[in-house]
């Protein structure tokens with residue numbers, strides 16, 4: 001046994017970098033996690049708690065003929081067995097999705113994807129609940145499944161959603177953006193046009209903690225407490241009120257520590273609703289925790305876009321226009337979690353970081369017999385797909401023009417003086433200075449040397465590739481005039497209360513799935529009012545204790561709630577200034593603020609600290625006229641625009657010519673997320689996203705066979721990078737503050753997940769150049785790279 | 798069996814997994830569960846000093862043996878250097894994989910007090926972290942190696958981040 005000779009509580013005292021505000025600071029949440037004292041959903045144990053397990057469909061498409069639950073009900077440890085028919089009697093068999101469709105809580109008429117919820121059992125322990133599932137007998141009448149999205153609109157395809165009135169096909173929506181005619185005109189006149197079919201396969205966020213909930217309904221006062229793995233506790237509370245008809249003030253949603261989310265914990269899943277129903281029915285607390293295969297087969301997938309991209313340019317490499325046609329596979333229910341007016345999320349930013357003359361996108365979304373979802377896995381509302389499309393297209397263009405991909409990008413960047421820049425699809429980029437970021441990445445990578453090395457290696461028959469991507473993201477949804485989810489505006493509340501002794505509590509509407517909110521938000525407030533972060537408690541993830549807001553996803557915490565935290569602190573500071581003027585007997589105009597105290601202009605010896613002011617605010621002495629006691633404030637922040645972080649990524653790969661195995665040798669990521677609050681946390685966010693990128697580019701895919709069997713239903717089939725598949729990341733940064741965010745910060749949580757896949761694929765394709773390859777689809781597994789080396793890359797679906 | 802130095806005796810079902818015994822019966826919820834197939838390693842504990850995946854061990858099989866979990870890393874109010882290293886080097890984000898990672902790291906350092914980055918990566922390669930991208934976990938273990946009681950590199954600074962940047 002070895003131990004550090006130091007008391008744990010002193011850990012932070014010994015951190016020599018204890019910024020009162022922005023800067024590298026160790027995390028306030030870590031002491032509980034490193035002791036195994038985190039409180040995750042499955043850690044919640046209540047007296048008399050029962051366990052719920054869900055019976056799922058083994059087939060992709062079938063009519064339910066009958067369900068016999070008698071044997072399960074007879075199991076001595078079983079307390080309840082509930083089917084869709086029973087839920088229908090309560091009016092709960094269907095629930096609204098986040099995008100205005102409906103989804104079955106438990107199937108009543110048909111099952112529409114493998115893994116769909118059919119019935120649930122509530123029993124005394126989790127093993128007995130699973131045993132009883134085996135005793136339920138369901139008779140299915142098999143129907144032809146629709147698995148290939150390309151076939152979904154074929155008139156002969158079976159109709160999946162015959163539950164919808166008058167539905168005669170599998171069409172979900174058509175959507176377009178940009179100017180079709182103007183784009184056509186530019187293409188018609190362009191020197192060069194390149195067309196490329198590009199698939200972004202279905203992947204899954206697969207956080208290490210699966211989804212689950214513990215529902216505790218109190219029959220006497222009608223109060224429901226729900227611990228659940230949710231990234232959006234307030235939005236969920238409102239939805240439960242609407243779905244279950246429970247009064248909202250009687251519902252408390254607690255999002256405890258979450259073992260990762262990545263967008264997979266934004267939707268309401270049937271399991272949550274089942275646990276609520278089970279607690280109401282049994283009068284006992286009920287826990288539901290899904291297993292890994294349930295997680296992978298039934299919760300929100302990501303991507304699944306089949307894209308045709310076109311790019312037009314002059315012969316000397318001036319990009320003129322981009323056009324794309326997308327077929328979007330939405331699965332059996334349209335459960336996309338995106339602002340209502342954005343059925344394709346923010347895919348409209350597919351014009352990337354380039355100054356174009358025209359752009360156009362046409363998209364069709366279809367139902368298939370697969371799990372619902374679409375917006376998840378740190379995608380920033382489909383910007384992953386958009387960035388992948390444009391960054392692959394630019395590389396295809398570079399290939400045709402025989403230009404260096406960096407040179408081509410730099411030549412077409414939006415210039416710093418063009419910001420705020422309105423894109424041809426209507427997005428207003430707030431700020432950016434792209435070339436220095438690109439140059440910084442080249443400098444860290446040693447770009448010219450790498451190209452020289454590549455020439456030498458190629459001459460020796462070795463396969464080395466260098467891939468570039470440059471992305472602009474649009475994060476921080478969003479302005480309430482444009483953005484809402486099911487009618488709930490995307491503004492965020494925040495409250496700050498300073499106690500008499502100068503310690504503070506800040507209450508956030510967003511919560512953390514690992515991003516470190518307890519640290520970052522304490523630092524934001526500390527920077528504004530000068531109270532040390534250690535003295536600021538951050539409360540989040542409990543609807544009874546926090547103001548309303550829409551939750552953590554789409555990299556929105558810092559852009560929206562971070563702004564709210566800074567502004568609420570300034571509000572407190574403004575009040576403190578009034579009190580200080582009374583204490584120092586000078587006018588407000590004669591006071592100067594120095595982080596943590598006010599002093600009289602020209603006389604720094606006459607000063608009061610924020611702690612003195614807090615005591616006076618709660619104390620007995622007189623306050624200036626018109627000033628109420630107490631030192632606290634509340635705010636609801638409505639962002640005026642999104643924030644637009646950007647970044648330049650360079651990936652170096654080596655491919656084994658004998659096995660076609662891709663090895664990521666180096667990865668250089670230079671991110672610009674504006675003002676940097678805690679660089680350590682930012683770096684961590686980037687590292688995690690880069691690993692996602694390696695996963696998607698090289699390993700991960702939720703595949704199906706022609707019968708609709710999910711082939712990615714376990715971590716043996718759905719491969720996630722381990723420590724051996726990823727390199728030691730090399731990171732750097734530039735700082736271009738957001739002009740409209742109160743502290744100039746932009747979101748960063750998803751930048752690397754969005755930006756890295758094209759860099760890796762571009763590197764692999766670059767390595768395969770000797771084989772005449774211009775494109776190969778993800779995931780670039782050895783067998784798929786092998787096909788590409790034979791000159792025949794295959795689409796994954 | 799002995800769990801974290803304490804003798805425990807319970808009547809259990811033969812099929813009960815060690816992970817569920819620790820979590821549901823003993824309330825030791827620091828050890829986590831993350832997959833059905835022995836792939837994720839969030840469940841790693843020590844069985845007679847060896848890191849094992851407790852989802853793949855029957856509780857009954859651990860009868861008569863010594864089990865050690867994350868809750869035992871801190872001794873007499875003193876953090877293990879591995880715990881401290883994870884805090885110093887941002888080796889955790891959501892904290893879900895962390896207990897398993899730390900148990901493996903502790904076992905590694907007991908056998909090899911000065912592991913290379915590659916040796917650390919190999920040691921944790923049977924475990925998945927979805928948040929950190931592993932580099933900070935490697936740094937955390939290196940920090941612990943450098944700060945072990947009596948270590949010759951006791952004075953080493955924490956491995957710095959390689960981020961470099963400019964403001965524009």
Ligand code: FES
Nearest residue numbers: 831832837838852
């Ligand atoms: S729970 Fe995944 S390996 Fe044990």
Ligand code: FES
Nearest residue numbers: 890894926927928
């Ligand atoms: S810290 Fe979240 S899985 Fe490792």
